[in-house]
Amino acid sequence: MTPPPGWYRDPSAPHVERWWDGTAWTEHRRSPDASTPQQPYAQPQFTPSTPTVPLGTGVSGGSGGSGRAKAIALTAAAVVLVAAIVTGAVVLRGDDGDPQTQTAPTPTSSEPTSAAPSPSESSSEPSADDPSVVVDELNGITLPLLDGWARPQSVTETDIMMTTSGTYDCPGDDGLCRHGTVISRTVTSNDEKSPETLAKDDISEAADRAYDRNKVNQRPFHGITSHEVVGQGSVAVAGRTGYFVRWRVKTEAGPGGYVQSMAFPSSVGSESMVMVRYAFDAGEEGPPLADMDRITKGIRPVGDEGTGGGVGSSIGPTQ
Numbered sequence: 057m058t059p060p061p062g063w064y065r066d067p068s069a070p071h072v073e074r075w076w077d078g079t080a081w082t083e084h085r086r087s088p089d090a091s092t093p094q095q096p097y098a099q100p101q102f103t104p105s106t107p108t109v110p111l112g113t114g115v116s117g118g119s120g121g122s123g124r125a126k127a128i129a130l131t132a133a134a135v136v137l138v139a140a141i142v143t144g145a146v147v148l149r150g151d152d153g154d155p156q157t158q159t160a161p162t163p164t165s166s167e168p169t170s171a172a173p174s175p176s177e178s179s180s181e182p183s184a185d186d187p188s189v190v191v192d193e194l195n196g197i198t199l200p201l202l203d204g205w206a207r208p209q210s211v212t213e214t215d216i217m218m219t220t221s222g223t224y225d226c227p228g229d230d231g232l233c234r235h236g237t238v239i240s241r242t243v244t245s246n247d248e249k250s251p252e253t254l255a256k257d258d259i260s261e262a263a264d265r266a267y268d269r270n271k272v273n274q275r276p277f278h279g280i281t282s283h284e285v286v287g288q289g290s291v292a293v294a295g296r297t298g299y300f301v302r303w304r305v306k307t308e309a310g311p312g313g314y315v316q317s318m319a320f321p322s323s324v325g326s327e328s329m330v331m332v333r334y335a336f337d338a339g340e341e342g343p344p345l346a347d348m349d350r351i352t353k354g355i356r357p358v359g360d361e362g363t364g365g366g367v368g369s370s371i372g373p374t375q
Contacts, residue, residue: 190217191358192240196324197294199238199332200354202347212271215241220343226276227310233276236336236343237266238351243319243329251299251329254319255288258331259301263315266335267307277307286314293320293332294355302348304338311339316348323357 059076066074066085075084189198190207199217201207208216220236227233248254265271268280287302298320306312316334321327332355334348 192217193358195240195242195322195328195330196358197240197322197330198356198358199240199351202350204343205236205238205347213239215239224341226274228276228278228308229274231274231276233337235341236347237334239331239333239335241331241333242322243331249321249329251297251319251321252290254329254331255299255301255317258317258319258333259303259315262317262333262335263303263305266315266333267305267313277312278309279307280305280312281308282306287316291318291320291352293318293352294323294357295360296320296323300352311337311342313337313342314345314348318352323360 058078061078062076063073063086064076066072066081069085072085072087075082188201190201191198201218204220205218206221208219211219216237217240218238219234223232223234225232243254248257263280263283267277269275283303283305285301286304288300291298291300298318300316300318302314302316304312304314314334314336318332318334319329320332322330332352334351336342336345336348
């Protein structure tokens with residue numbers, strides 16, 4: 057409760073009194089023994105823990121009390137005065153030595169304590185638990201996880217970033233196949249820095265790995281019988297200019313599919329070249345071919361969700 061107007065011990069100078077108008081301190085000050093008549097003190101509601109109280113509280117100047125009562129009262133007043141002086145010295149100088157200012161004669165505040173700010177609901181850096189993206193921490197990129205796609209499960213290749221949901225029996229050698237995979241890897245085989253050269257050199261290996269002979273020496277589609285280039289050119293990836301090559305491959309067993317190799321410089325570390333490979337089954341069971349473009353356009357550097365577009369952002373033919 058805010059104290060009523062009156063003379064109170066000045067928190068910035070405990071040896072004088074200062075006028076409190078009921079809402080704020082004024083510039084009127086006086087010595088405790090000033091000759092001007094004192095207005096009656098109203099008793100503010102102070103908590104026991106505060107020593108900052110108005111002078112004269114509980115002390116009577118009349119002659120009606122006994123000598124012992126007066127002595128007790130004077131002793132109590134002296135204790136309050138000493139405590140007020142000590143408290144004023146503490147208030148004037150904090151633990152670090154800087155001046156402190158008390159804004160009212162009451163030590164308690166009626167204002168509610170502000171709640172601690174809650175953590176941000178969204179992180180500027182996507183995590184591996186973010187359901188909307190997959191994170192390639194090694195190459196410093198995130199890839200959008202579109203509908204129908206899932207994080208890799210029960211796969212032997214560590215650089216597979218996502219696959220289509222579910223599996224099916226391969227039409228060639230025994231085993232389980234997936235209708236679509238996306239792979240992200242760092243180019244370490246040579247020092248080539250041209251995205252175009254890297255993509256053109258990689259597409260044949262990417263096609264063989266997806267539709268000819270896999271890493272465990274199986275031929276899930278009994279090999280590739282032919283291929284044709286259906287798209288190639290510059291493309292913007294994560295704010296960098298890259299290059300892609302897309303093939304349509306036909307296989308001895310099954311409907312064949314589309315394979316794409318895409319090279320671009322990483323935006324982290326030594327800016328090593330990154331290769332992203334796509335393998336989509338053709339036919340009605342395969343994922344939409346447009347998902348290649350959507351995933352490419354959604355690739356971002358880790359921690360920079362707004363990066364995108366740029367030269368070559370339109371990939372070209374999709375059939």
